[in-house]
Amino acid sequence: MTEVVSDRVCVAGATGYLGARVVAEFRARGAPVVAIVKDHSEAATLARLSELGATIAFVDAALLEPYTAALVDVAVAVTCLASSNVQVDPRSDFWAIDRDANIRFGLAAISASAWQIVLVATFEGRESRHFTEFSDAKEQAVDAIGDACRSAGIAFTVIRPTAYFSDLTNRAFDSVRKNGRYRVIGAGSHRINPVHGDDVAAFLAESVNDPGRADREHKVGGPDVFTFREIGELAADVLDKRETLQITRVSLLSLRATAMIAGAAGIVSRKSRRFAAVLRWMIYAGTHDAVAQSCGRRRLSDEFMAKADALSPSSRCDRSLGGIGQRIR
Numbered sequence: 001m002t003e004v005v006s007d008r009v010c011v012a013g014a015t016g017y018l019g020a021r022v023v024a025e026f027r028a029r030g031a032p033v034v035a036i037v038k039d040h041s042e043a044a045t046l047a048r049l050s051e052l053g054a055t056i057a058f059v060d061a062a063l064l065e066p067y068t069a070a071l072v073d074v075a076v077a078v079t080c081l082a083s084s085n086v087q088v089d090p091r092s093d094f095w096a097i098d099r100d101a102n103i104r105f106g107l108a109a110i111s112a113s114a115w116q117i118v119l120v121a122t123f124e125g126r127e128s129r130h131f132t133e134f135s136d137a138k139e140q141a142v143d144a145i146g147d148a149c150r151s152a153g154i155a156f157t158v159i160r161p162t163a164y165f166s167d168l169t170n171r172a173f174d175s176v177r178k179n180g181r182y183r184v185i186g187a188g189s190h191r192i193n194p195v196h197g198d199d200v201a202a203f204l205a206e207s208v209n210d211p212g213r214a215d216r217e218h219k220v221g222g223p224d225v226f227t228f229r230e231i232g233e234l235a236a237d238v239l240d241k242r243e244t245l246q247i248t249r250v251s252l253l254s255l256r257a258t259a260m261i262a263g264a265a266g267i268v269s270r271k272s273r274r275f276a277a278v279l280r281w282m283i284y285a286g287t288h289d290a291v292a293q294s295c296g297r298r299r300l301s302d303e304f305m306a307k308a309d310a311l312s313p314s315s316r317c318d319r320s321l322g323g324i325g326q327r328i329r
């Protein structure tokens with residue numbers, strides 16, 4: 001049964017894929033929620049947050065606007081802030097948002113006397129931070145907020161999802177649907193168990209009041225493990241394009257060479273340095289398994305079938321999809 005939460009929760013990044021779901025999850029549990037959004041966010045997104053009963057606070061982190069008003073009387077401060085990985089503006093790239101905006105939010109929450117901070121980080125961040133600044137930026141936030149929480153005696157919980165259906169997997173689905181093609185890094189044989197945002201949001205909300213889970217790090221994934229190739233094959237099966245599916249290998253050698261050239265150019269250009277960091281992250285993520293405990297019930301095959309149905313109920317194939325992906329029990 002869902003536990004009712006009465007403490008006030010503040011969610012930064014409330015318009016994002018995960019943040020919006022975290023707001024919905026805490027509201028479903030009865031918690032008063034303050035949702036932080038940038039002032040130029042879409043009207044429809046703001047309307048959805050208002051319909052959930054969240055109080056909206058406008059803070060544009062790129063403009064260094066303060067979080068103080070949003071954090072008044074807040075018990076739990078959750079950050080799902082992230083820059084888009086194509087963002088090149090130095091005020092809103094991953095150094096500015098994933099690192100600096102997160103740190104400011106964490107320190108402001110401590111000053112506001114929150115008793116728990118939850119930060120959503122990446123699955124491979126700790127291991128890949130020495131390989132790419134794209135990961136290191138968020139890990140610096142994990143370190144800084146963690147240190148500050150320990151000094152203040154506040155619980156600090158870190159959630160590290162493998163990959164959301166929205167991201168990795170939707171791109172696979174859309175690429176197979178539009179072009180009949182799917183690209184993998186190297187052989188595409190590394191394994192991952194992607195997870196639905198609703199399942200991560202539920203896990204996060206449950207962790208807040210669970211002494212066994214709060215003040216810890218959690219790597220979380222979904223119920224099925226796939227190789228990267230199998231994700232494309234699953235999309236093709238759902239769309240009845242398996243026979244014609246073209247899986248293209250992106251050569252690791254060429255990715256590494258491009259990252260090296262961009263890295264060298266990065267000595268004089270922040271944009272190139274950012275590009276090199278994102279490429280190195282792609283190489284890392286595409287060449288390492290990302291399999292975590294399953295916190296989810298929602299299955300990728302159902303997500304793909306729902307997407308196919310939403311496009312046109314006749315576009316999906318009803319064959320059994322049981323052969324792809326290995327179930328975590």
Ligand SMILES: NC(=O)c1ccc[n+]([C@@H]2O[C@H](COP(=O)([O-])OP(=O)(O)OC[C@H]3O[C@@H](n4cnc5c(N)ncnc54)[C@H](OP(=O)(O)O)[C@@H]3O)[C@@H](O)[C@H]2O)c1
Nearest residue numbers: 013014015016017018060061062081082120122163164167
């Ligand atoms: N995507 C994945 O597969 C994945 C996997 C593992 C971990 N994660 C982590 O999970 C967390 C949430 O990811 P997500 O996919 O939900 O991210 P997302 O959809 O890109 O959402 C990011 C949020 O940050 C907000 N934001 C960005 N710049 C801002 C600014 N200047 N001021 C205020 N808000 C700003 C965005 O607002 P706007 O909507 O207005 O831009 C949005 O609400 C991140 O920490 C991410 O690193 C993601």
